[in-house]
Amino acid sequence: MAARTAFGRTWWGEAWVEAMERIDYDTNRLPRGRRYARNGSVLEIHLEGDGTLRARVQGTRRQPYKVSIKLKDFTRAQASKVKLLVASSSAIASELSLGKLPERMLGLLENTGVSLFPRSWRDIEASCSCPDWANPCKHLAAVYYIVANEIDKDPFIAFNLRGVSTVSLRDAAGMAPEDEGEEGWGGTEAWPFIAYREAEAADRAEATSQPPDLDLSFPGLDLNGVFSLLQDAPLF
Helix, strand or coil, rough: HHHHHHCCCCCHHHHHHHHHHHCCCCCCCCHHHHHHHHHEEEEEEEECCCCEEEECCCCCCCCCCEEEEEEEECHHHHHHHHHHHHHHHHHHHHHHCCCCCHHHHHHHHHHCCCCCCCCCCHEEEEEECCCCCCCCCHHHHHHHHHHHHHHHHHHHHHHHHHCCCHHHHHHHCCCCCCCCCCHHHHHCCCCCCHHHHHHHHHHHHHHHHHCHHHHHCCCCCCCHHCCCCCCCCCCC
């Protein structure tokens, strides 16, 4: 439960953590990477155009380890179901316009036979340059936890990992296309990657900071000016 509190602060980020821990029930390897994720060992993480997640994780050696993670892309039929769901629901389209994905969308996809998050390790192709034979090793496990924080910032990443771009979801929702040339997760402007330790320190600083003094005074009302706008014989 501690991991769910620390990683995945939004509903979508928490759903990612729950899915990963569900498929890890028989191996119990994810907890090995929790400390790595918390202490800022994940130095870099980015998603390539084909949906491959690449990261660099600092281990015991001087040279960071290279991590690669690829989820199975949706089939054409599965991607069509996702877009049809978005296009047929004005409520979902409205939330997409705000950069949000509604909680009920996950259940609606499940009802159509589409599982957004992986159900077993067979749904993930992953590798790490470290000498540890286990899969996931602690470096991969750390990245899995950090992905939850990235999904917190941009929930569209959950679909980008499955080969469905943000642009295609926006198109299905009938939204105006973004400016050409934008880079980032799945074709939208990416939130900058911030190491977990730095993000945690920023949260603490924000929680303890004092609100600025606000000037709530209002200028006096010019009654003469208001009365000058009235007709010669107002009804009152």
